[in-house]
Amino acid sequence: MDNKELEKNIEPKENSANNNENGFEFPELKEEAKIQNQDVSVPNNNIEKESSNIVPADFSSIFHVESEEKNEPQQVGTQAPKVEVPESAKDPLKIDDKPQKIKKELYNSDERLLYEIKPEKEGNPIVVVLFFCLLFGMIVALPYISKKISYEGGGTPVENNPNNGEEDDMYQFNKSSVRAKLGDLEFTNFVKTKKNNEYLLTFNITNTAEKPYRFEKKYYVVMYDGDLVVYRALIHSYDAIGSNAAAEITLTISERGYSKANKFKIEEIPTAKYPEKNIIEKEGEYQVLTCTYHNDELKYYFLDNQLSKIKETYTESIESNINYEAEKRKYQEMSRKYNGIENFSSNFIITNTDFTMINEFNHKDITDATILSLKNYSFFRYNETKEIVSFEMEGRGYKCS
Numbered sequence: 001m002d003n004k005e006l007e008k009n010i011e012p013k014e015n016s017a018n019n020n021e022n023g024f025e026f027p028e029l030k031e032e033a034k035i036q037n038q039d040v041s042v043p044n045n046n047i048e049k050e051s052s053n054i055v056p057a058d059f060s061s062i063f064h065v066e067s068e069e070k071n072e073p074q075q076v077g078t079q080a081p082k083v084e085v086p087e088s089a090k091d092p093l094k095i096d097d098k099p100q101k102i103k104k105e106l107y108n109s110d111e112r113l114l115y116e117i118k119p120e121k122e123g124n125p126i127v128v129v130l131f132f133c134l135l136f137g138m139i140v141a142l143p144y145i146s147k148k149i150s151y152e153g154g155g156t157p158v159e160n161n162p163n164n165g166e167e168d169d170m171y172q173f174n175k176s177s178v179r180a181k182l183g184d185l186e187f188t189n190f191v192k193t194k195k196n197n198e199y200l201l202t203f204n205i206t207n208t209a210e211k212p213y214r215f216e217k218k219y220y221v222v223m224y225d226g227d228l229v230v231y232r233a234l235i236h237s238y239d240a241i242g243s244n245a246a247a248e249i250t251l252t253i254s255e256r257g258y259s260k261a262n263k264f265k266i267e268e269i270p271t272a273k274y275p276e277k278n279i280i281e282k283e284g285e286y287q288v289l290t291c292t293y294h295n296d297e298l299k300y301y302f303l304d305n306q307l308s309k310i311k312e313t314y315t316e317s318i319e320s321n322i323n324y325e326a327e328k329r330k331y332q333e334m335s336r337k338y339n340g341i342e343n344f345s346s347n348f349i350i351t352n353t354d355f356t357m358i359n360e361f362n363h364k365d366i367t368d369a370t371i372l373s374l375k376n377y378s379f380f381r382y383n384e385t386k387e388i389v390s391f392e393m394e395g396r397g398y399k400c401s
Contacts, residue, residue, distance in 0.1 A: 170224070172263045182219065182266045184209035192258050196321060197294065199258035199397070201233055201251045207241040214240045220269050220395060221251070223261035231257030232269070234395030238375045252293070252397040277390040277400070289386055291393040291400040295320070298378050298393070306383040309362040317354040328355050335359070341370060 171178045173190060180187040186206040193200045201221065207213040221233040233251045241247045279287040279302065286301040286308065295316055301309045314331065318324045331348070335357050338346035343365035349356045363371075363382035371379050377396060380389050390400040 170263055170265050173261065180266050182268070185213065185219075187266055190264070192253070192261075194258065196323070199253050199255055201253045201257075202248065204246055204248055205235075205241060206246040207243060210243050212240040212242050218269050218271060218392075220267050221264050222267050223253070223257045223264045225260040225262060230254075230260045232395050233257065233397075234392055235266075236377060236396075254397050271388050274387045274391040277386045279386055280401075287386070289390060289400055291390070291398040293396075293398040296378075296398075298398075300380070300386070300389050302386050305385055307363060307380055307385075307389060308382075310360070310379060312357075312359040312378060314357045314359075315354055319353075331355065331357050338374075341366070341374075 169180065171180050171190075173192065178188065178190060184207060186208060188204045188206070190201065190203045193202065203221075205213075215235070215237050219235040221235060222229060223231040223233065231254045233253050235249060235251065237247070237249060239247065277289070279289050281288040281290065283301070286303060287305075289300040289302065291298045291300070295314065297313045299311045300307055301311075316324065316327050316331070321327055328350070332355070335346040335348040338344050338359055341361075344361045345359070347358045349358070368381045371381060378393070393400050
């Protein structure tokens with residue numbers, strides 16, 4: 001067989017690449033086999049895979065990873081010895097039949113997956129904001145709506161007992177249907193009026209208890225201009241209200257309470273909660289508290305914060321009172337009555353333009369029972385404190401300093 005014929009037979013067939021184990025053809029190796037051994041017979045259909053002189057393809061040299069050990073050069077036609085490579089030195093990008101996963105630990109040993117945050121579903125923030133605005137508005141408006149229904153419908157608000165710590169109910173002056181309750185008392189028909197330069201508050205009290213009410217507790221009509229307290233009127237009377245009976249009460253109030261107050265509440269204020277009162281004026285050994293209202297002036301004398309004596313000066317002029325003659329006869333009779341009391345001094349002075357009544361007494365010389373019998377709210381008992389005298393006189397329209 002000549003060389004031309006041999007080359008013809010060595011020419012790969014159409015499917016020889018598929019029959020080869022590694023899927024590649026190496027014609028140069030086949031040529032070398034021909035030169036080294038002339039007696040090699042090549043089959044017509046395929047090249048023998050078991051040829052001892054043909055080494056299967058080794059791609060390790062292409063993707064070679066260097067290690068600390070040096071590999072000896074490989075000779076053609078011989079099997080290269082297998083070199084063990086440490087796992088840590090293996091190339092993570094080595095091409096294989098299957099895709100290789102890249103391990104992060106090989107590049108950054110400190111990197112760890114602690115928590116995976118998944119994207120939340122998108123919501124509409126406007127809807128959430130509107131919901132909370134609506135909820136807040138309902139909470140704020142609820143007390144007003146409740147009282148609005150009570151005022152317009154003529155109903156009675158929730159009873160406020162000053163001893164149970166409940167919040168006081170607020171009422172409006174311009175509502176004729178107001179019915180305020182405090183304990184066994186019901187308050188209705190609140191009207192503010194001005195008469196003879198005096199500012200008055202008139203209302204009715206109904207006693208729903210089974211026993212008479214004697215005004216033993218210190219109840220006040222607390223008057224507001226918005227959220228600002230403008231006046232506190234002390235509810236008082238020397239006449240008791242019988243069981244299931246009613247009475248009309250008239251209180252003297254301040255000009256500010258008359259003109260500014262638009263709402264009010266009924267509140268008990270115990271004497272223990274009265275604010276402290278400082279007295280600057282002194283007369284001898286006494287501290288003097290002076291309370292005035294229009295043409296009436298009272299001086300209270302204290303020793304060691306205990307009331308010891310009282311002096312009142314009341315003056316009425318012809319020009320200031322259209323009922324001057326009637327008022328003069330009224331106070332003249334009052335002075336005559338006071339002079340009939342032992343240790344009580346009352347002088348009544350008449351001029352062409354006015355009259356003046358001067359009352360004076362020392363508490364050591366008059367019993368408390370005698371003072372109470374006079375039914376004069378300006379005359380306090382012996383040893384009363386300056387805080388009680390000042391606060392309650394101011395609750396009757398006076399200014400005390």
